[in-house]
Amino acid sequence: MRRMTARPANAHQARLLKLLRDGGPNSRAQLGDQIDLSRSKLAVEVDRLLETGLAVADGLAASRGGRRSHNIRLNPELRFLGVDIGATSVDVAVTNAELEILGHLNQPMDVREGPVAVFEQVLSMAAKLRATGLAEGFDGAGIGVPGPVRFPEGVPVAPPIMPGWDGFPVREALSQELGCPVMVDNDVNLMAMGERHAGVARSVGDFLCVKIGTGIGCGIVAGGDVHRGVTGSAGDIGHIQAVPEGRPCACGNRGCLEAHFSGAALARDAVEAAEQGLSEELAARLAANGTLTAVDVAAAAAAGDATALALIREGGNRVGQVIAALVSFFNPGLVVIGGGVTGLGHTLLAAIRTQVYRQSLPLATGNLPIVLGELGPTAGVIGAARLISDHLFSPA
Template sequence: MYSIGVDLGGTKILTGLVDHVGVIYNTVERSTKAEDGPEAVIERIARSIEEVTETVSINEICGIGIGAPGPLDSLTGVVLSPPNLPGWDNIPLRQRIEERFGIPTFLENDANVAALAEHRFGAGRGVDDMVYITVSTGIGAGLILGGRLYGGAGGFAGEIGHIVVDANGRPCVCGNRGCLEAVASGTAIGRKAEQVFNRPVSAKEVAAMAATGNPEARAIFDEAIHYLGMGLVSIVNLFNPSKIVIGGGVSRIGDAMFHPLSRKVKERAFPAPAAMVDIVPAQLGPNSGLLGGAALPLTQQAGSKKAESVLKGEFV
């Protein structure tokens, strides 16, 4: 028995056929071409699903899961108006795909599906309480509490990037000031470095320069890690997770990022939850969206005997 995962991004659509243990059998990658509008993109998603399922029967598929940029309403399956999908204003994506294929379909934001993927197939396997954080252009998160994806009352929980860590800090794209995303994302690091060095500089380059002793780069990097660490302190005190899994482009900096973050949490969070948490890199890389999408039918199809059988491993 299989499920289908769709990772819808602003530049590409990655679709795959996945079994219950996370083995990917067929994949199709297409350009999103978001400028063509919702109808054209939905058709590309549908064609991708048709391609990855050419070798299996429809009866072997328990569901379709789609990870997409927010904001979206996962309860109704409607994409609201994401900045990198122009024209997607209240688009009922779940309904459109479900009607096309007659297969139960689920929709979640991209950070939540990445959290689900790492929990089921990656760095969060075996723990019931974990927080996934992506640190890249922005900062997003997905919460796994009690072994289940937690979305809050309306499905909007997990906006960790908009925790205010500096009340008088830099303006954020959300309209607030001093949000974690505004001071610790890859974009924030690059913007600060560009002001200092008068040229475009990536977060990875800032980290490399800091490692070689450049004092300006060291100050920029240390500031970002300080704020990110303080965000993690709040998460540890609030949720008491067993693991914090960090993905996204900035996480590829490696130990230079993870060691000081762990140290900050040990120093500033309550001692008991700080001692319980491991802060680790994500494992699934570019497949996290696809695998998280595929995991959605397996974990959210309440009451479905087929999905529960897959979860128990009765179908292979």
């Protein structure tokens, strides 16, 4: 099949495509209810979408008391690729035009191997997904990278944890390789977009999405749009000082949040506790695997291990303290916690909530839910698909 090359010709068509994407198949009449257009104009625009192949007819809709309407849906053969490059692993997924995940692969991998090696991996994963018959090609791809991105150009800038990526033309290179349009963004921003599209943040216009993985970052959504800042580094909260004169951090300062709590810091603390004999549970796991991760700490905590619980609580307090400051500043309507350490679950959440509710003013916290992300590892790839579909479903 030839890939779709059409783009909406005007704002109406773009609007219709987004309605179909977010609301699934719809009858012409239902579309008419949601959009402010005369029936004649609507019919013309829908016909154009059918002509260009962006949408297709899909049988008859149920009757609403009169003549039955024809259903319209986005072309079911459209395929988006969502790529979420984390610090230690890559997620690649294929979605249809409604951003439903049709296939999803995850592989451990170190970003520090550099863009060339990583993209080789990504492309082979994409090829594997294609080989299963899920897709014959891709109409667009969204890529998330764990660092700041100059958004318009799709180029990482000065990424602390991924040297070698600085200035690498990710967007252009992948667009060339995949033969389709590509958009690049920070992985945390994509997670926020994912949760907003299909997760807990559906229909919330102002919220924060804190991702605690190997590092810590924060997606900022203001007025429905992602705020990226002037250099694309907005949300980079890992190096906010959480502890005056605290631990040294890789960035050269002391007391950075990331140095005190993150997947990496937690693992280090756990190993230390195990070696000092503070926790049998952790020691046993260390002996078994030779190493510890956040998952081990979560398991130990679930088993009631006091040391593990204390580690989580202390970390939660640190993060909560920073989030409390951000809540006072930003006054969001929701805070979503996501990333690798969400396995720590309720213990972590409780510690964070305690800090935030205690330290921020009642007006800001009064009706502020602080919840775990709903989509887990798929948030990033869904957000990536959403990014490119937003781009492609806008007037050219």
